[in-house]
Amino acid sequence: MKTIGLLGGMSWESTQTYYRLINEGVKSRLGGLHSAKLVLYSVDFAEIEALQHQGDWPATARILSGAALSLENAGADFLMIGTNTMHKVAPEIEEAINIPLLHIADATANVLAQDNIQRVGLLGTKFTMEQAFYRERLEAAGIEVVTPDEPQRAEVHRVIYEELCRGEIQAASRKAYLDVINSLAEQGAQAVILGCTEIGLLIKQTDTAVPLYDTTAIHAAQAVNQALTGH
Numbered sequence: 001m002k003t004i005g006l007l008g009g010m011s012w013e014s015t016q017t018y019y020r021l022i023n024e025g026v027k028s029r030l031g032g033l034h035s036a037k038l039v040l041y042s043v044d045f046a047e048i049e050a051l052q053h054q055g056d057w058p059a060t061a062r063i064l065s066g067a068a069l070s071l072e073n074a075g076a077d078f079l080m081i082g083t084n085t086m087h088k089v090a091p092e093i094e095e096a097i098n099i100p101l102l103h104i105a106d107a108t109a110n111v112l113a114q115d116n117i118q119r120v121g122l123l124g125t126k127f128t129m130e131q132a133f134y135r136e137r138l139e140a141a142g143i144e145v146v147t148p149d150e151p152q153r154a155e156v157h158r159v160i161y162e163e164l165c166r167g168e169i170q171a172a173s174r175k176a177y178l179d180v181i182n183s184l185a186e187q188g189a190q191a192v193i194l195g196c197t198e199i200g201l202l203i204k205q206t207d208t209a210v211p212l213y214d215t216t217a218i219h220a221a222q223a224v225n226q227a228l229t230g231h
Helices: 012-030 045-054 057-073 085-096 104-114 126-130 132-140 150-162 171-186 215-229
Strands: 004-008 038-042 078-081 119-123 144-146 191-194 212-214
Touching (some): 004 057, 038 057, 045 057, 057 078, 057 085, 085 132, 104 132, 104 191, 119 132, 119 171, 126 150, 132 144, 150 171, 171 191
Parallel strands (some): 004 038, 004 078, 119 144, 119 191, 191 212
């Protein structure tokens, strides 16, 4: 079994979900008392969040590259960044390390392609929904991406930072998200990506008939497969 390097803490609320899903996946595959070989570096998210909203992405890249190198030095065979948004600086992180990076957007695109999803809605932070770094990975796989309108994007973003990253689950926010999901389906989205690792804390497939793709679960499953099979 290969050792997984998990760059987490963005937020720790979703990092604990990663840890549970990865270990459940290994146990399901191997049985008995098996669990994942994993090293975790958990950053202080307040520091990262401030830099995000200042637009100082180079500073975030330096922090996360140093953390990634620590994971490599601790014995990780490959790296996961436990957040969608910070894949914006994935190229800089990859340059700093000598181990492979399991990219969350590529893992998601692979599953969407397998399911023949050609037009998908994307929820996430404003950075993820509005900038090209995430969408272009999906489009490269032949998948058309639809995002909410500006007021909806602002509300989705607000709930992530003001509620979900603080461990707060609000019924009103769940309703708002479901309204956004329905509007994306009305625009022709065959499914919706929960493209922030916290959204799965708020929205479940049982909440809507629209197919949902939870990136945390997809990324964790890909990591288990990589750890056990090497691909």
